[in-house]
Amino acid sequence: MKFYDCSTAPSARLVRVFMAEKGIEVPTREVDLRQGEHMSDAFRAINPYCTVPVLELDDGTRITSTQGCWRYLEETVPDPPLLGTTPTEKAVVADRLWRIDIDGWQAMTEALRNTARGFTDRALTGPDDYAQIPDLGERGKLRTARFLAHLDGLLADSAYVAGDRFTAADIMALVLVDFAGWLKITLPPDAAHAQRWYAAVSARPSANR
């Protein structure tokens, strides 16, 4: 296996933290997004979507999404389980992950890419250029803030985002909260449940990845 990473990319961090929780070490190749290496012909031959993370399997198959990387690693290194154990728990984890992705992660990405000067005409990842849409940037900021506030309710009755066990949903929420900080969007200070959770997940050794 080979892992195509970028140390500053939150998308790749989702997989790094997941691997750390499972104690998986994979030979890693850093892709220099700042220098535009992901748009080079050489990298397009590896991933035509021009993104990290990429997990290259021993048979040559390349997995080009966080969700795909997680699934492969969960199936091949089951312990500790990070995508649920019982059918109900697996469904709740999948449910939470999709919710965090659509209402949180995509909103945060919209906020960043439609407002930052460095992303002019790069409002979306991928091979095609798209102009920034300022109204979408502002909506993204509002939605990100609302989603971080919403996390408090998800954590009112359980230790972790998808129940009483640490799962990939906590990884995605953690990386989202940390990255939203760059946009100066934070967990509300009075969100006691979310603040308790954030302190706990940030203290795990995997959070350093």
Next chain:
Amino acid sequence: MKFYDCSTAPSARLVRVFMAEKGIEVPTREVDLRQGEHMSDAFRAINPYCTVPVLELDDGTRITSTQGCWRYLEETVPDPPLLGTTPTEKAVVADRLWRIDIDGWQAMTEALRNTARGFTDRALTGPDDYAQIPDLGERGKLRTARFLAHLDGLLADSAYVAGDRFTAADIMALVLVDFAGWLKITLPPDAAHAQRWYAAVSARPSANR
């Protein structure tokens, strides 16, 4: 179990087709989205995100995303498998599903909700109102068309979207193509691989759901 459905909603159709492929029958309650039933207090108590599908499990847990519903049904009724068999196949299915969701489904939803008069101030699903962003609607149409053209390449070397077996990725792509038709966005007529696939998946009995 109980399934909260809406016969005209593509999101709910994703789960209906999945259940049909597995031969699963679940007592169903139709939610009248046209009359705004999903925004009522009664339905908010069932799903605060104000969307279908919802799968209510026998222990009372409510799963409120397609991805969560699919995971529960796959784990409890494994045959035929629709989310992959080997670790690599499962990863490829997850990879394709995420790609179709973000590059196809979300784009199609952006196109519809930011341009249709019926969605004024309802540019996103959920409890909060958001104004339409016309530029996002236009971008959504462009991206939907590009994604449907891209499907041809995904099908050049395999019978189905995620390999040689029919999976949930085919369900999502089928429902996407059918719904994009309402926006007058279609598979390119000369996309031979995609046209061959579309004819095959549309002919399955499950496609009538």
